[in-house]
Amino acid sequence: MLSAPVVSTILVGVDFGHDHFDGTLDELGLLAQSAGLQPVARITCKRKAPDSALFVGTGKADEIKLLAQQAGASEVLFDQALSPAQQRNLERRLEMPVNDRIYLILKIFAQRARSHEGKLQVELANLQYVSTRLVRRWSHLERQSGGIGMRGGPGEKQIELDKRIISDAIKRTKERLEKVKKQRNTQRRQRDKHQTFKISLVGYTNAGKSTLFNALVKARAYAADQLFATLDTTTRQLYLGAADGGVGRSVSLSDTVGFIRNLPHDLIDAFRATLQEAIDADLLIHVVDAANPEYPEQIAQVQEVLRQIGADKVPQLLVFNKFDALEMSQHVRHLSDSYEVDGQTMPRIWVSAKTGQGILFLREHLVKTVQEALGTEDNTEQDPRFATID
């Protein structure tokens, strides 16, 4: 079987002076690769404000076109969100498809979704994205057919038809999601009946959540050097045995979808049900890729998403992962210390989910945290949330 030809793409970043501007475009490059595209050139520029028609100036647009031709790129990707009009104008000027970061994220989610619920959530986010782009995409048809002041040309009819089809589809998808959500709630209520102490792994995409999940519960969640390897929430029992300083108890541990800066709002909304696990947790293990120099920014982005989904009040344990990949100079003296996030001091544990370093220590810490949270340090057996494994 012939595999599809790889699409070469050129990456564009525009610096408007915001502190989260990524001058390296590394993350956009990773996103492109995760979506199956091949970045072949990068270009950045500075502007005070986006040009309303083209996002960049005409000179820069022509420069991008030239660079794309030289590098053999057949598609352009912007790190910033483009308005539908800017996207359309750029496509005309550059004579090739132009997309943005939000489109990429949606594309990756669409490729990865496996569960029924995940697929429905991505479908809804896609439909919502498309519905906002519809009107202007068709506006040239409108002009061609009707002329100024005239209504009812084929372009407009087409828009009306498409709008109706899409809004019907959005309604149907929402109803189907609602049904799945009810089933999920029933499952959760059943779990709650057993009153298990709930822990959720959250963190920036690629931080190592699934690898840590596997190291802790010896399950086999999909871990890969891709952004958004995980889309569905997986929950397993985590046994905290006598070896961890506990008395043979189990808690529930959930692996969740990764966060990323400027996560499209439609996606956050669509994934709210999946992220419900995080909202309902008794403890969040916030996994951080300590080997990534961007980690402070990534921590801030995760906190932002947690705020948006209403999970910012859940106690957090920071786990600084990829200890094995740190430079010697970055090595710490103690695997357990604290770290300040938004003026709040949080406990921190250093681990390597890959080599297993610090995992035992993390388990011990979890036993302590769980016991303290339940206020039953001396006798955990009395609290039903610390259920015994039979």
Ligand SMILES: Nc1nc2c(ncn2[C@@H]2O[C@H](COP(=O)(O)OP(=O)(O)OP(=O)(O)O)[C@@H](O)[C@H]2O)c(=O)[nH]1
């Ligand atoms: N060197 C090193 N690499 C690690 C460690 N933990 C995870 N990785 C690697 O980091 C990459 C991402 O790991 P995942 O566990 O898939 O990360 P994730 O946070 O679940 O990512 P998403 O599901 O995409 O959000 C993989 O290539 C892992 O092998 C670690 O302790 N050290």
Ligand SMILES: [Mg+2]
């Ligand atoms: Mg994962």
